[in-house]
Amino acid sequence: MPPSIRPELLRRYAQIARVLARHGGQDLVRSSGLSDLLDEPVDDAEGSGDERQAGRDLAQDLEELGPTFIKLGQLLATRGDLLPDAHIEALSRLQDDVAPVPFGEVREIVEQELGVRLFAAFDSFEEEPLASASLGQVHRAVTREGRQVAVKVQRPGIREIVATDLEALHGLAQLLDDHTEMGERYRFDEAIEEFERSLLRELDYRREGASLGELRANLAGFDRLTVPEHLEDLTTSRVLTMEHVVGTKLTDLSGVARIDLDGHELLDQLFRAYLQQMLADGFVHADPHPGNVLLTGDHRLALIDVGMVIRLDAATRERMLRLLVTVADGQTQEAADVALALGRPTSYFDEEAFRRDVADLVSTYHDLPRGESHAGKIITEMTRISGQDGVRPPSELTLLGRTLLALDQVAAELAPDYDADAAVRQHAATVLQQTMVDQLTPSSMLRGLLDTKEFVEQLPRRANAILGDLADGSLRVRVDAVDAERLISAIQRLANRLVAGLVLAALIIGAAMLAGVETELTLFGYPALALVFFLTAALMGLWLVIGILRGDE
Numbered sequence: 001m002p003p004s005i006r007p008e009l010l011r012r013y014a015q016i017a018r019v020l021a022r023h024g025g026q027d028l029v030r031s032s033g034l035s036d037l038l039d040e041p042v043d044d045a046e047g048s049g050d051e052r053q054a055g056r057d058l059a060q061d062l063e064e065l066g067p068t069f070i071k072l073g074q075l076l077a078t079r080g081d082l083l084p085d086a087h088i089e090a091l092s093r094l095q096d097d098v099a100p101v102p103f104g105e106v107r108e109i110v111e112q113e114l115g116v117r118l119f120a121a122f123d124s125f126e127e128e129p130l131a132s133a134s135l136g137q138v139h140r141a142v143t144r145e146g147r148q149v150a151v152k153v154q155r156p157g158i159r160e161i162v163a164t165d166l167e168a169l170h171g172l173a174q175l176l177d178d179h180t181e182m183g184e185r186y187r188f189d190e191a192i193e194e195f196e197r198s199l200l201r202e203l204d205y206r207r208e209g210a211s212l213g214e215l216r217a218n219l220a221g222f223d224r225l226t227v228p229e230h231l232e233d234l235t236t237s238r239v240l241t242m243e244h245v246v247g248t249k250l251t252d253l254s255g256v257a258r259i260d261l262d263g264h265e266l267l268d269q270l271f272r273a274y275l276q277q278m279l280a281d282g283f284v285h286a287d288p289h290p291g292n293v294l295l296t297g298d299h300r301l302a303l304i305d306v307g308m309v310i311r312l313d314a315a316t317r318e319r320m321l322r323l324l325v326t327v328a329d330g331q332t333q334e335a336a337d338v339a340l341a342l343g344r345p346t347s348y349f350d351e352e353a354f355r356r357d358v359a360d361l362v363s364t365y366h367d368l369p370r371g372e373s374h375a376g377k378i379i380t381e382m383t384r385i386s387g388q389d390g391v392r393p394p395s396e397l398t399l400l401g402r403t404l405l406a407l408d409q410v411a412a413e414l415a416p417d418y419d420a421d422a423a424v425r426q427h428a429a430t431v432l433q434q435t436m437v438d439q440l441t442p443s444s445m446l447r448g449l450l451d452t453k454e455f456v457e458q459l460p461r462r463a464n465a466i467l468g469d470l471a472d473g474s475l476r477v478r479v480d481a482v483d484a485e486r487l488i489s490a491i492q493r494l495a496n497r498l499v500a501g502l503v504l505a506a507l508i509i510g511a512a513m514l515a516g517v518e519t520e521l522t523l524f525g526y527p528a529l530a531l532v533f534f535l536t537a538a539l540m541g542l543w544l545v546i547g548i549l550r551g552d553e
Contacts, residue, residue: 012164023058027180052086071195071198075195105156106137150228154238185346247297249291251291253413258414275424283310285403322334514527514533515527
């Protein structure tokens with residue numbers, strides 16, 4: 001039991017250990033000593049042979065553990081390197097729907113956060129929530145200016161619950177990392193740290209408000225997409241006020257509504273918008289599943305709930321594109337190189353197995369007919385291969401795979417015959433071209449002109465200096481390679497030792513030959529000269545050994 005476990009956390013540890021044991025983690029529980037916390041044997045839900053049912057059981061067990069573990073399950077749904085497909089599918093549909101908080105508590109939180117009476121900030125505020133989730137719930141309201149808004153209010157005491165659960169998860173993760181081979185391989189505590197950062201960001205509604213504003217600005221050029229505007233003066237870390245978008249979840253669309261839709265045009269803009277986010281903006285709405293995408297009355301798609309976002313630097317964006325292109329072109333070696341550059345090899349890295357598995361993946365998807373090789377599946381499968389063969393994939397890669405899979409689900413709801421692969425191929429080049437054009441700002445062009453001016457000014461003088469040295473035979477090229485001085489010193493020591501060894505051998509052989517010659521001059525009954533040679537050889541040998549032990553690395 002790790003020293004960080006406090007007595008009041010023992011019950012929580014036992015509950016988590018029971019879930020681990022039920023879902024294939026008996027060896028982990030046993031080897032880490034967690035079995036001591038279980039008062040009775042636990043039935044193995046994995047032993048039934050029905051993987052889909054086992055995945056549903058895992059989702060249900062996580063729901064029963066509470067809000068922190070619901071969010072953990074949603075994160076695990078992105079880890080194809082840790083869980084089988086059936087579990088990923090079940091966890092990706094994990095429900096985050098709980099009983100609402102009484103309106104009196106909601107009112108108290110809003111007034112405390114905004115610093116004014118509820119009806120001083122809002123003209124009306126509906127008591128019945130629009131939705132109630134594990135971290136907060138949403139109420140419809142009208143501001144004093146008459147604006148229709150949705151107010152997300154954080155559940156009371158949720159931060160304390162999350163803090164306690166995170167402490168328990170850290171303790172267990174450290175225990176598994178220190179005492180199990182799987183923990184040493186996957187470093188669970190690092191995954192929990194990543195989860196903690198994500199969850200704490202989600203608990204700060206000011207971040208979500210800023211993300212709404214950034215996403216809204218980035219997608220301003222798409223007339224068939226909309227993002228609700230957030231009201232900064234009515235937003236705090238526990239209260240988020242944003243424009244109320246009236247619409248229907250894609251999962252609730254009727255057959256008649258689908259007939260009237262131009263699903264292909266809507267999806268075309270949606271995929272182009274996500275390519276722009278991934279390849280140009282580096283800021284991606286990471287949870288576009290059908291429940292978070294609304295169809296408005298004027299037939300636009302509204303992206304809501306931006307609590308989870310991905311930020312991609314320029315290098316990662318370029319590697320992601322290279323990965324998709326190399327897989328599409330069937331370039332196995334290049335795909336493995338890019339995937340390796342994206343991840344971080346561990347001590348368990350098996351390069352031969354990794355390259356073999358990547359080659360199998362590339363050949364599988366390259367041979368599929370057009371329209372069947374989805375980018376989300378490729379990235380998710382690459383994540384699984386990386387974890388299996390000892391490469392730790394970045395969290396951005398797993399989240400990006402989940403995002404692309406969610407887009408496929410949206411496409412299935414709006415237009416099942418939509419060719420997502422064709423859309424990616426068609427729009428990726430356009431987005432990149434536009435990005436390069438956008439980067440040609442006056443300031444960047446001025447920097448390029450200044451660099452070119454300096455190069456042209458310095459070129460004649462430097463070329464004359466090089467040609468002059470070449471004509472005089474004084475041209476010198478410095479190569480930063482090995483330390484030549486240290487190398488020469490090492491060779492000199494080696495030569496000295498070799499010569500000393502030859503002298504020693506000669507003295508020993510000479511002494512052995514002289515020992516057989518009869519002479520009147522003896523020491524201790526042996527020929528004196530032979531004995532002197534032996535003693536000299538012994539002293540030189542001792543000196544040589546001491547020099548080697550003290551001076552050599």
